[in-house]
Amino acid sequence: MNGYALAHLHSQSSHDDVLEYLERIQGTLDPFGGRFLVHGPPVEVREGEWPGTVVIIEFPSLDAARSWYDSPAYQAIRHLRTDHIAGSAILFEGVRDGHDPAKMAAAIRAAR
Template identity: 80%
Template sequence: MTAYALAHLHTPTINEDVLVYLERIQATLDPFGGTFIAHGPDVEVREGDWPGTVVVIAFPTLSAARSWYDSPAYQEILPLRTDHIAGSAILFDGVRPGHDPAKMAAAIRAS
């Protein structure tokens, strides 16, 4: 099942450290099958507050996403971003093929 890493970057500012992070991140993703789905687009807020921008990276599995995030290569460059850009990061599974939200609601009602 495809899994995702999502970062909500509240203060996306560019400086030399962030540029080095950007230059090096793909090499940390490649061994784990990570691919960018979204990378800093302008966002159109429809509900609530959303300061900043978003990054979404897809992985073949949640295990691959965890292994990437915990890898020495990524941990080495992570402070280049986190020291300069406030935000949050999460890892999560996507839905299985054929996901049916009505069946999900029925299961919740039944429990």
């Protein structure tokens, strides 16, 4: 299953450090098969509140996402973003091909 990194960025900044981060991040992703799926578009909020924007990066696996995030190359540039943009970042696994939410509900009901 693919792994994903999601960042909910609460603010934007064109600080020189952030621009350097943008210039260097792809080089940290390439060794781990990472690619941007979403990179900071305006969001249309339909439920709740969502201040800011979103970034989603896809990896071949959750282990690849973890290895990228923990890599010396990424850790060397991470502060360029986090020093200037508030937000949260999470790593998670996607669903298997053929994922069926009705079967998921049935399994949860059976386990209750």
